[in-house]
Amino acid sequence: MKMQTASSASNDRSEYYFKSLVSVLEPDLGRQMAKTTLRQYCRELGIKDTKIAEEHIDPIALRLRSGLSSFVGQGRLDSLIHQIQKIKEYDDWGIL
Helix, strand or coil: CCCCCHHHHHHHHHHHHHHHHHHHHHHHHCHHHHHHHHHHHHHHCCCHHHCCCHHHHHHHHHHHHHHHHHHHCHHHHHHHHHHHHHHHHHHHCCCC
16 A cells, blocks of 8 residues: 655645646636646746645635636636635545
8 A cells, every 4th residue: 555645645735726726717718728827827926836735725816816807707707716715615625
């Protein structure tokens, strides 16, 4: 049985956050633009190599709120932000 180290657990969680955020954005931006946008926001926030942690979700959501409001409209943006907040809730529930 292979034991999971703290580092690999952290990497798994970072990958989960990245993929989850991309999946929220993909219907409106397309897969590649969602990835590009998220990578850019990570760089702007000083998140290296998209190593997203729970504490990064809110700052990323704020960036998305300011950057996407005119692109997707306020109603859709509110829905996207709500979906992003759910990503943290799933983590809190121990689903990850």
